[in-house]
């Protein structure tokens with residue numbers, strides 16, 4: 108192509124492998140690939156490498172940086188990656204992809220990676236369930252409160268953590284590290300879930316050390332994780348000031364007669380994680396639905412290859428499983444790519460290790476199944492779509508008029524059409540709008556750009 | 572960035588001075604300063620702020636020197652003018 112005709116010429120990176128995500132999966136893979144002699148470019152939206160678990164903000168409060176044992180592994184991973192020769196582009200957003208091509212926005216510039224193989228390791232984000240008052244400032248996801256806690260920036264003294272699943276523990280620990288009082292830690296699943304999770308936790312070396320580290324923190328601060336409780340709603344003037352909490356039944360349905368109000372300054376709510384499959388869908392990769400592991404995730408073969416032969420995936424995007432799974436899958440994916448490009452066979456031990464980690468994760472996550480009754484937390488005037496301010500009653504009217512599919516509801520009331528592109532409301536939108544708790548969500552509708560970028564970025568996109 | 576490499580940075584939010592540290596995201600700096608409401612919904616006027624803190628929800632939109640950006644994915648710079656934003 109004539110370079111003069113392409114406004115993007117010059118903003119192209121050529122590499123053997125383009126990796127999306129510098130979390131445990133992407134880092135483990137990129138390090139292995141670079142050590143095998145392949146050229147690697149890693150693209151990540153975060154301002155520093157590490158992904159959701161190992162990205163350490165600079166702490167503002169002495170001691171709030173105290174990290175659980177797994178973070179030692181993270182430091183090792185980061186150090187090995189830094190020495191591997193793989194190239195990292197931080198603070199960039201990948202907004203379009205084709206096999207062998209990744210378009211990304213860096214500051215105000217539009218760039219392209221051209222590569223032989225693409226590895227998707229974009230991780231996951233918090234699963235939210237709408238409740239009255241969840242749009243108030245100070246009400247955030249459990250993950251957000253963990254991030255802020257680790258940085259030592261929690262406005263106020265009284266924090267509430269609510270939701271379901273193992274990730275409530277690191278959030279509570281981060282708050283305690285920041286010197287904040289955790290007035291309540293509420294696990295919606297019944298107490299039997301926690302007991303059933305114990306063998307899975309204690310039978311796995313890494314998880315056992317991790318669990319003990321967190322439990323020591325909680326005991327030391329006299330914080331008790333209350334099972335069978337959740338957050339019914341939040342109230343306040345321009346920021347959260349009070350939370351309504353109460354018991355739920357075994358399916359998560361709120362028992363309104365048990366409700367009581369407590370004063371809080373910040374609230375973190377998280378009901379598990381949702382795999383970031385949008386780029387994979389855009390690339391044409393097949394997905395599968397596994398409710399235990401976060402719902403829709405990318406389908407991969409025994410060597411992390413997606414249904415598109417030159418595209419691989421590793422980590423939470425293939426199903427929620429935690430950092431140990433992500434690292435094992437990243438190493439396996441790297442070996443499979445080296446096999447493709449260099450003809451070196453995949454060491455069988457890598458597939459065995461990944462399968463072992465996945466089984467351990469399944470045992471743990473299987474103890475916290477989705478709780479369909481939590482759909483009852485939202486009332487008719489609760490905002491469901493935060494971007495477009497669409498309320499529950501409007502989504503119901505749209506579903507009644509236009510149909511039950513995700514697409515019909517979106518078109519009918521604009522829910523999921525804002526800048527988050529339905530990532531926040533999408534997973535629970537259909538169940539809420541159709542009044543069918545537990546209804547599995549349709550696949551998300553993906554569009555280009557998969558994340559909002561400047562118009563100029565799209566216009567200036569290097570061709571190729 | 573190690574603690575020793577961090578320097579004090581000052582910027583303004585809605586006209587008020589905010590002290591932060593290099594390496595902070597705008598969201599962290601504003602939370603630390605007690606600014607939870609970062610914008611108002613263009614529909615019902617209600618206050619909104621950080622929700623996911625990882626670049627997914629776009630609820631933390633602010634205008635930084637005139638450009639609409641996510642507070643949670645943008646690093647602080649000395650002298651930057653930050654104003655409440657709005658969703659497009």
Ligand SMILES: Cc1cc2nc3c(=O)[nH]c(=O)nc-3n(C[C@H](O)[C@H](O)[C@H](O)COP(=O)(O)OP(=O)(O)OC[C@H]3O[C@@H](n4cnc5c(N)ncnc54)[C@H](O)[C@@H]3O)c2cc1C
Pocket residue numbers: 127128129130131132133150151152153157158159160161199200201202228229230231232233249250251253254274277380383386421422423424428429430431433558625
């Ligand atoms: C907020 C949060 C906190 C968590 N804390 C813990 C914890 O304390 N302990 C624990 O065991 N597990 C935790 N988890 C679970 C954790 O995600 C996994 O254990 C592990 O980090 C998964 O690794 P990964 O490599 O698959 O993905 P991630 O670590 O999520 O990394 C994916 C990376 O891809 C980037 N990315 C995604 N899409 C794009 C795009 N379009 N363009 C550019 N970059 C992109 C993201 O910015 C991210 O850095 C947490 C999850 C979340 C969401």
Ligand code: FES
Pocket residue numbers: 620621622623624625626627628629630631632641642643644
């Ligand atoms: S808080 Fe969600 S994008 Fe910034």
